[in-house]
Amino acid sequence: MNDAIRDVSDAMTIAVGGFGGAGFPEELVRALEDQGRKDLVIISNNAARFERLINSGAVSQIICSFPFGGASATLRESIANAGVELKLLPQGTLSECLRAAGSGLGGVLTRVGFGTSFAEGRSIINVDGTDFILEPPLSADFAFVHAELADRWGNLSMRGTARNFNLVMAMAAATTIAEANQVVEVGHISPDGCDVPGIFVDAVVQCSNLRDARDIRFGLDT
């Protein structure tokens, strides 16, 4: 893991897949904690699993939709103490801005947030009589993603609701590293069951601890 992320440097933007614990690249993030970087920008749906990284002073900004649930008092303090800037986007806007960056598009026109604080400071574009908020694309230097299966070409296969943000994070980053519960031979992943085509993935690492050893927590605060 440490070897896989050796090219991450200070002030880089890291896009991290996962929704709560599902599909979250726990081992890559643990390795990042050990790296001692500074001023990282983290893009991820939730912030709760970055508490150790935040406490170590590695993070300057988190771009997310749901930082944490109501009971995460320690994380709230950590974010305040470390001076981390939180930037919130509606969840669908977050995923679509990442997808836009990975798709060569200049942004997203959305109605979501219209008439609310999410429209503040945004350009409004009228298309055939309807106003839309213009959200710029969201790209990253690195993406960390988690898969059930991966092959050396970077093809990934996920299980259940572990797909979530992993595809758009992989698309949006210049370099994508995937950790997998199982690294398999090329050809093992069926073309019908490939969730992330290998073209979006640059490196694949085998998880050392399978799911049973992961930090599994259920509930709103994870």
Next chain:
Amino acid sequence: MAWTRNEIAARIAADIPKGWVVNIGVGMPTLVPGFIPDDREVLFQSENGILGMVALGPKESPDPELIDAGKRPIAVRPGGSFFESSLSFSMIRGGHIDLGIVGALQISRAGDIANWRTDEKMIGGIGGAADVCSGVKNLWVAMLHVTDTGELKLLDRCSYPLTAAAVVDRVYSDLAVLERSDDQWQVVSLAPGVSLAQASGATGFPIKGPD
């Protein structure tokens, strides 16, 4: 007698037609699927990437890769599907979801909804709430009519930051079911023993009695 939380959920479930695709928010809305009869096919979507979500059976063990948007363990029914986030929100924003059921802190006469934080400085999580409230074909709100301390939640204007503007179609509260058309609100039904005067007194805008 005002309706209980379970009675509110059952009242909502009774109004969901066969064949609808429904996104449910956290809190009281999570009680609704339990009141849908087995012979009525209703598909529940969760924005983290599942269509056909069902409750985990008593003998099934939780799978960390199979959760709902509240990060609780769930299961999937036959005919269900999994997908990634951008496709999930294409379903939500694209008008493919028949109904969203959400909770609310405040609702305005114009149908604005505030359901994610009580002031601009508070650290809160918008999550998928703005997308769901703006994108679904019908938005129904499950809520208690007033706060624990008796403050009104149905107001001429919301004082809390908005999640989405002019989107609420119905409110199912402990006192009444209300339906909105522009800025006109009609009582669909009142809880047993609750008078129109009581419901009106707990509402910050005019409501019209049931037909």
